[in-house]
Amino acid sequence: MTPYTTAVAGLATDVRLPDGAGPFPAVLVRTPYDRLRHRAELDGWTRHGFAAVVQDVRGRHASAGEWRPYAHEAADGAATARWIRRQPWSDGRLVAAGGSYAAHCALALALDAPREARPDAVIAAVPALGAAETAREPSGVERLAARAGWWAAHGDRPDSDEGALAAARAADPGLFTHLPLSDLPRRLGRSLPSWPGLWRHRERNGPGARAGRAGMPLLAVGGHHDHFTEDTVALWRAWGGPSARLLLGPWGHGLVAEPGPGALPAHRVSLGALYARWARRALAGELRAGHRAAVALGGAPLWLPAGTEGEPRPHRLRLLRGASFTADPGHPVSSEELTVPEKGAPDRCLLVTAPLPRPLDVVGPVGVRLRATADTPSADWAARLVAIAPGGTAERLAVGVVRRADPPGRPAEFTVDLGLLARRLPAGTRLRLEIAGHHFPAHARNPHTGEDPLTATRLLASRRHVDPGGVALRIPALPSRPVPVDPAQEIPR
Template sequence: MTPFTVAVEGLATDVQLPPGDGSFPAVLIRTPYDRRRHRAELRGWARRGFAALAQDVRGRHASHGEWHPYENEAADGAATARWIRRQPWSDGRLVATGASYAAHCALALALDAPPEARPDAVIAAVPALGTAETAREPSGVERLLARAGWWAAHGDRPDSDENALDKALAADPGLLTQLPLTGLPDRLGRSLPSWPGLWQHRARGRLLAAAEHAGMPLLAVGGHHDHFTEDTVALWRRWGGPSARLLLGPWGHGLVAEPGPDAHPAHRAGLGELYVRWARRALAGDLGHGHRGAVGLGGSPLWVPADTEGEPRTQPVRLLHGSSFTADPERPVSSADLAVPTDGPPDRCVLVTAPLPRPLDVVGPAQVRLRAGARTPSADWAVRLVALTPEGVAQRLAVGVVRREEPAGREAEFTVELGRLARRLAAGTRLRLEIAGHHFPAHARNPHTGVDPVTATRLLPSRREVDAGSVALRLPVLRSRPTTTDPAEEIPR
């Protein structure tokens, strides 16, 4: 059937129905990224027997109203769900789906809408759980580059300019170094009234708390190289519905379209077909109860069950240099460059393991425990784990950042969580551990003055001391050959 566009409560909505007469289950995508981008996806769902809809959220593209990220999605999603279920082509069953912000829309409908408007199943890919979750690390450190890029592209405007920040950086490479960060809109040359308020959001976990009381099946999809990996896994773990499935591959935020350097051809999952198979079984009530799924083991062709987790093992490291270093926010360690300078005063503490005598499978959360101190009252500690392959290639494995505020010069023992790993490390690989004061521009620079990094106008160097003998790199190591699975079979079970 020819697709058509309708306005549902002023929200522009494309509808693609399956061929023939009858009533059908529906799939709803609500997005700020232009509903027209999903027309091929809608046709794919319709060919498989689903009425498929894509909608511009309030204030975006062809939809009326004002655009306020994360504020109106439950109410607008509920109005749309009610409208769908009143249509003669609807059999009343509804799947809410989406990726990134669109996944937030699906989750808001599933968890915040009145019970009669909620969907019967949810597919949430690389989900943005909320303003605070996207703006900051769990430790409170600001995710500068990702948020600046998103707000420059989409914030406070009805349309998008995907390359807005890249163009601005090409014209002014020092754009993100200028202070205060709240002045970014002026340097971009356009109004962004919501930008300063973004950083006032600190409360995390509201959707995760609601997820514990969910009443429908979930398929959570993510990538090891995505900045929302931890949120994706936490959503799956805490989901209270009858069934929760997790698919996690060696991908970035674009999933299979953005494979990591450790991806294998076996990780090219056919997500479209997998979503359809899962949705059919979810709506039919044929999914097994409980939490299951598949995780791609990067650096190998394998998929392992989602509950696979290694045992914590401390990996010996030796100091190369920098047990004392200066973290200077005027010359911060770059988040984009894996090279380590070997001349001049050290800007980080660098430690390294011996070459691995045999392949090592690491699956689960990694962390670093250390004892260190700063001679400033506020200090960020950024820890980066890099794999140095036998061929001499440096590959980023994980990054963790914490903010510490304690009396200047006092040493303390603390842990930096590095997030989840799912990686086979080849024999001969060495692991490099970098302990620095900044990870910029991925994260905002701590000015070391005790002033909020978003509003600070003055920067101070911070002298650091690391007790190299205290540094413990703990990796989740599989003790035996991993059990394998097939996501095409595991996800729809």
């Protein structure tokens, strides 16, 4: 392998070339997380016959300029793509690849750069599609803890401090409770001038919004336990290129390095080898047209093909307590604890199913239909679905949050979408449904005054009522054992 470092338009760039005579197809990774951390990845690409290029984005690590997240990636990526195609070792074919923010860079190059600079194929793993997409749920509710962690670690600085938020919370366990939340940078102890501007983004207009006009193959990779699962799947569904592939496993944001609940040995995939095989076939035009997928069934050693989805099955829910409860932002329901208080005034509505008489394969979107009332002009409704194993242990399955502005005291009917679930639940499992006014600190507290949660300085308790007879849990259950696929065969097909 031949390594060298150069600068492209002031951006620090490392290149690894395969042994042997070129020219070669190339892979480009543009990252804010330090290009030096990608050496093993680049070596892997070169072993598969690709020239591998990794670059620090503008204003990060060794690259010059000002770091402005999501602002310059199409232009800087285009300059780098043109440079690569001018090199004697390049055969002109280019794959844009990356995970998280680096996936955003790849997609911005593919969808927003001038046509002649666009790549020939895209690998987008756990893609952070844009500011609004990462900062808010599709319903508009703020993803507080995840964005605070990212901005504390990477925002408005040329380097990173991965432990910044954890250290700040250790010093001040009530870090997120101080108001206003717009003042959080001061409590973190450093300047974050871009923090307030992040929350002004409300329209989901990142690269994913333009996926339908794509002109090249896509491989989208995600995890059931990732923040961006829904966006990853939506990107794959909307992709307008000649082919689109989805690999979705029982993983967190770190993919195979971060196995989540339900991950089994059958779900350990060699991503590097799979990426290279897919890229070879994509560049050669050998992929079948259309959308294909391999989706892991957590809790079972199976991968399912695209289009596998269960049929809605009614599940009778029994009210445990809290048909009427108080959603108090001063004492919000925790997103980090699954323990439910058994004494005192209820802070959520709790319902439970009978034990499952047999194993249940849940595949598809989960939702809850509610008939409920709040006595405040603004109210968030958080629904959390928890699996209670026969031994009593609890595991969070899915969460959804919506923001409502119904007339105070007037009953409303609405649905809370909890996202996609692909999981085999053992016989004897009970499903616990929690309906609350907050899911904190994963999501910012609604102050219930109608003010912006990021700038509010006053909190108001909200009285809630849930009609137990109006609660309908939508569980898409497979009627029979599914026919599995092998991801190593399905993705490059």
